[in-house]
Amino acid sequence: MTTAQRPTLEAVAARAGVSRATVSRVVNGSTTVAEPIREAVTRAVAELGYVPNLAARSLVTQRTDSIALVMPEAATRVFSDDQVFPGIIRGVSQELEAADKQLVLMLAGSPAGHHRVERYTTGRHVDGVLFASLHGADPLPGTLARLGIPVVVSGRPLGDVPVPYVDVDHVAGVTAAVRHMIDSGRRRIATIAGPQDMVAGIERLSGYRSTVADAGLPELIAIGDFTRESGSAAMRRLLAEHPDLDGVFAASDLMAHAALRTLREAGRRVPDDVAVVGFDDIETAAYTEPPLTTVRQPIVELGRRMTRQLLRLAAGESIEQAVMLPTELIRRASA
Amino acid sequence: MTTAQRPTLEAVAARAGVSRATVSRVVNGSTTVAEPIREAVTRAVAELGYVPNLAARSLVTQRTDSIALVMPEAATRVFSDDQVFPGIIRGVSQELEAADKQLVLMLAGSPAGHHRVERYTTGRHVDGVLFASLHGADPLPGTLARLGIPVVVSGRPLGDVPVPYVDVDHVAGVTAAVRHMIDSGRRRIATIAGPQDMVAGIERLSGYRSTVADAGLPELIAIGDFTRESGSAAMRRLLAEHPDLDGVFAASDLMAHAALRTLREAGRRVPDDVAVVGFDDIETAAYTEPPLTTVRQPIVELGRRMTRQLLRLAAGESIEQAVMLPTELIRRASA
DNA sequence: TTGTATGCGTTATCAT
């Protein structure tokens, strides 16, 4: 490896016939530099192909200009075709790009991974930390916040940790979904709920319960974990226990997709016999058979908002403890 | 922000009653440290919650212990429910975690983004660079390689840049797919090809052409860009131009999925009237109507192999210029 | 407006 020595401030300074300090000023856009000198320096920078050494810079500025996005899911689940995580990544990188910061991605599925994230983030190797989703009451966000490290979480954190978060309005979305089925005459509406150690799972279930309760309808519940597999199993259970059901609200499109198939295999027609509504509005939802009515959540926007909040926090501003994003019922053919 | 001063080597040294050098040795696992001293230092580290400052370390070691994964796609396409990119990310992070390195994710869809990536990577802010997919003949990988920066690309690079790459055996996969249809009696087999500025698109098309040619069958071609939308449009075109087609090989599952729907809308039964085979084996493939026969490519493994190659390269080893991963025909109901 | 001098927290070299 003939790793050509990369030029330093020193080299540029020599070439331009000025001091290191002046070059540094030009590179960092200081206004107090005479035009001819600025030009000379700029030329020297270009000729030498100078690029600042970030390590050196961050050593003195105490900033790293990078932020971590932590995905505490098991690596195998983070990237199923559930589009939640990819969507968040996309939103985060858009906003980070605008701010000229780097995205350090950390999957923390295993305990070892979690520990690694803890070491890395508490070690202040990043200017801030974004959590993409929390399982149970993870103490890490709170720990970081207490250390004075900027943190923003997606989804209201379980337990009462005073960590700022951005979330979508699950309850409003679910309410709209269930109401829609009630309005079209369904009376035996079941739900395939999400995991009850995640806010999204908890809130979507509670939204369902209060809505059916308000309408004087019974609760028909089976728990899944947002995946297709769990959706199939849950649907089969519901069918066995409540053969007369005429509506299903699934807490994720993946589970709804599986429910669609399971219902068909059981000889039920959708939406004629059973109405089905999902949650997420993943791309596949428009291509299921029949196309899926579902609750859209602005997932890319979620990533963007989290990032904006974090950057403000890192800049020393104070921010709202909670930001809520709206959801929307997308009507297709399944309900 | 009461940013508690984080302890430095100096502080640990003072507490343990030794020199900075000794603490550094213990932290870095040097064997030349007496056991009692090592213990004292270890205790001091724990008590103070010391974590090394990576910037300072990398300033002297000339390593950053992080590698960049560049996705040169437009941000909007990188995370469609095409599982390719998420899969690669997953493979890369698994392997990186094992090597205790950080993943810096860079999307480079826009020209500005591309330039940003160039600056960042040529600036040696990472120990190596992985490219997740290339459009056309991107010069950046070659540039980096010439600068002595370790680079590994996914997919054979277009143009003849001598950059090491890992790819899946597109041709073998496509051949198996088309043969499968021929063997079951299809004689008018069309293809919905991928974009012709990407190797995956090019190779899958050429695999199709040679296979039908070998069988003395006609070429029926429409070009898409791997997305569902383009798949629908291409399928409609094929139907209009070749109403008698009895088989379709789509270069991506997303396009195959759209084709399935378009065929149904046109009143064709799959597989009775028309056989359909896709490529990728995304999770959705098992849930389409009918379930999709497709060519599975080991996408997570691709990410892992790329990473392993890169790490070897960064460690000064020399590596194979090309690594080819096998594909496999997964038979379901659509063909 | 520009230059000088200092320090950021490590690792590595060289003594001891």
Place this chain on the structure above:
DNA sequence: ATGATAACGCATACAA
């Protein structure tokens, strides 16, 4: 086996 001490490349307070 351990300790001084010199880099590493940069930003900035201060001096000019």
